[in-house]
Amino acid sequence: xxxxxxxxxxxxxxxxxxxxxxxxxxxxxxxxxxxxxxxxxxxxxxxxxxxxxxxxxxxxxxxxxxxxxxx
Numbered sequence: 793x794x795x796x797x798x799x800x801x802x803x804x805x806x807x808x809x810x811x812x813x814x815x816x817x818x819x820x821x822x823x824x825x826x827x828x829x830x831x832x833x834x835x836x837x838x839x840x841x842x843x844x845x846x847x848x849x850x851x852x853x854x855x856x857x858x859x860x861x862x863x
Contacts, residue, residue: 800857
């Protein structure tokens with residue numbers, strides 16, 4: 793059954809997981825910052841910035857892979 797999943801499908805699921813984790817981390821960051829843990833909030837926001845930057849590259853790569861699957 794594993795052969796039913798293309799590389800593009802698997803990578804798309806990983807990308808979706810990344811976005812879900814990013815959203816969860818943002819919720820925790822906001823909660824933490826409301827409790828005056830601003831240094832922790834800044835650290836997590838730095839990690840979230842990296843996740844956000846990489847998400848754009850992943851999305852573009854997935855689009856190219858999908859295009860290659862159609863060709």
